Amino acid sequence: MGVLEDKLPDNILFTNVDKFLNWSRKNSLWYMLFATACCGIELMQTGAARYDLDRFGAIFRATPRQSDLMIVAGTITHMMADRVKRLYDQMPSPKYVIAMGSCANTGGPFYKDSYSVLKGVDKVIPVDVYVPGCPPKPEALIEGIMKLQKKIMEEKNLVKK
């Protein structure tokens, strides 16, 4: 990732810089307020008092320009899919996507008989973590975010891959 990719030797300084970068990224996962359906309510409840996502440095932002994380909460229809792609493109790099709930994972309840639902948001944008549930409990979503944090910590920015 970035301009320095594969150009620097693997040494203790860069490894630590890498760690520092990842650590700061993982603890400031600002997520975009992008809720389409049922999961959006659970997302709201996760952000509210009892589960309090702010504890993980995850604060909601209303605009994609300021967010690092897109939590796709809810059904994505064909009509909406273009917009999802556009929102994703507007987000600055590095960016991550969590597919929350069955609808975003595979189309869920609408997989079989619906003509207008996109069968999995991964058809239009890359997804990092899939959180199952219909809708997932707030705890499950937090666990998904923690899993994403773990993934971020393993990223290599400066050192050789």
Add this chain to the structure above:
Amino acid sequence: MEPKKIYGILSEKFGGKIKQFIESTLPPSVLVETGAIADVCRFLKEGDGLDFTSLMCLSGVDLKEQGKMAVVYHLHSMKQKHKITIKVELDRNNPHVQTVEQVWPGANWYEREAYDLLGIVFDGHSDLRRILLPEDWEGHPLRKDYVYPKRYHTWDV
């Protein structure tokens, strides 16, 4: 007011244009000739003692076996506290019916929805466009012979 009585009033006023009274449905329904629906609805709203203040629901139905389509109007009156169903039957290959938008403005969206999902054309409607599906969608999904599309834009359905 009893639905039977409403049917009586209607057939007195419109004569042969009121075709049938179906008691088995709930609420009981009156089958109206297609061309007369706008007049009948206006009378139902403004007629003495009828006062059907609002259109609760407007549904299009595909009756494929009979080669027909139907539009069903569920009306009720919040002043008189009675309700009735009005039905019209259309030709399935060329479904056209008058709009009731001028009677109840709320019908606007319901008619657009019936147009979108079933392809029923409402003559005289002010803004007959698709409402739920994208403009470039093909076909009318609630028809019984609708075939699901394979691809939309750049991805598989």
Add this chain to the structure above:
Amino acid sequence: MAGYFKKMYHSISTVLTGLGVTIKYGINPKTEVTQQYPEVKREPPDGFRGKLFVDINICTGCTACARICPVDAITLKTVRDENKKLRPVLFDIDNARCIYCGLCVEACPVDNCLYFEKKYEFSAYSKQDLISHFGLGEVKPAESKTEDKKTEAEKEGKEAAQ
């Protein structure tokens, strides 16, 4: 003039009342509601609808669950073994598609065969990881042919509908 001050008083007093409510919560530690999730976990109640689990050894392969599932999340394939008993060789539940409605659990005729676990945190990096496999695996087909029960069940359903 008096009206002006009255309005001012009204605005300030209502804002202060509101703030009072917030401050009351701010200083009283007893009113804290936040649950420190990863450290403190709440046990879900009995009957919680979490991840589906199948006790495959007592499964009779009746396919009732696969038939009732409104979203086709259960893929079930059975083979008749030497004792003419149905063996569920393939029993996949796609957790990414499951809607946790509980219809399958109610449809299952065997006690404690198909049930919900109290487990809900199982997010994954890949969709494949979300499919749970319970099937017994292919055994050597004892002269009987492999039959896809599900398609058969669907056919039956269609016939019944007609």
Add this chain to the structure above:
Amino acid sequence: MTKADEKFMQVNMGPQHPSTHGVLRLLVTTDGEVLSGVKPYIGYLHRALEKIAERVTYPQFTPFTDRLDYLASMNCNLAYAMTVEKLLNIEVPRRAQILRVIMAELNRISSHLIAFGSFSSDMGAFTPFLFGIREREFINDLFEIACGARLTYNYIRIGGVSKDIPGGFIEKTREFLDYFPAKIKEYNELLSYNAIFIKRLANIAVISPDDAFDYGITGPNLRASGIKWDLRREEPYLIYNELDFDVPVGKGEMGKTGDAWDRYMMRIYEMEQSAKIVRQCLDLLAPGDYTAKVSKVLKPPAGEVYVRAENPRGELGFYLISDGSTKPYRLKIRAPSFANLSIIPKLARGVMIADLIAIIGSMDIILPEIDR
């Protein structure tokens, strides 16, 4: 570009916008700060529920009604169950009826709490949102005990409810009912009678009774216009005729009858009434069956019914045509929010841009129900 085009500016609001309550897109034409027209575009969440209904069996469709109006899943389950029961002529046992009322009313409270919370955050007050969700969590816990899920319950089934309430549910509900009235008082202190809040809402977007009738507006929005119409009173279903509760109507306390403040306040009043109903139902609860005897394969006789029920957002109607098979021939869902939203182009003319948010918020629309 003509002169008229230069005068107006077109702004797209949504589909991703924090205060459109989902994926509503509004094409707003403004003349400076004043709106000259609003065109809603819906369908971004069209999930084809009516088509799905034709392809699954009657019991299988119940989980889908959960997703119809997810803030009030119980009420949607209830309306669907009542529709099919009408067709099948099933008599629901008394205990099941009482349980249904308890769940429906608790869900009404939790739905209004979201309405209250999200409306306040639209209006710029974030604390009431947190407070609303806090109480909602309490109700979610109750539902989780009763049916195992927090949001999509699938609890009210054709013929009754899916299972009896477990021990401890009644005590916990009572605990909630004792705790809740104080919280409503707090909401009023925090928000309802706040001078700034009133200034933003009073006399905004007044819906006259005639307009409300014309557009088929129902529920709290209709009652805010001063019309006493509540299906629980007018066409009592379940055991509502035995219960004692008021139907609050808008009186124009802060301005004209039917303004945005009245619509907001209706929900606060209704929460109080719902709490009252739940309390009465808990007293009425006597041992009995929780479900009627329903065969596994449902084949209702051919026929048509239109059944409606009072949902938190208005009248939810199901128009069901059966042809005698195991699947519905046609199921039309009459969604309250659909009608409620259709008045927006009329209301949002000549108001300020900031008022548009107040109008949408006060109508308390929910998109999945509009788009279906």
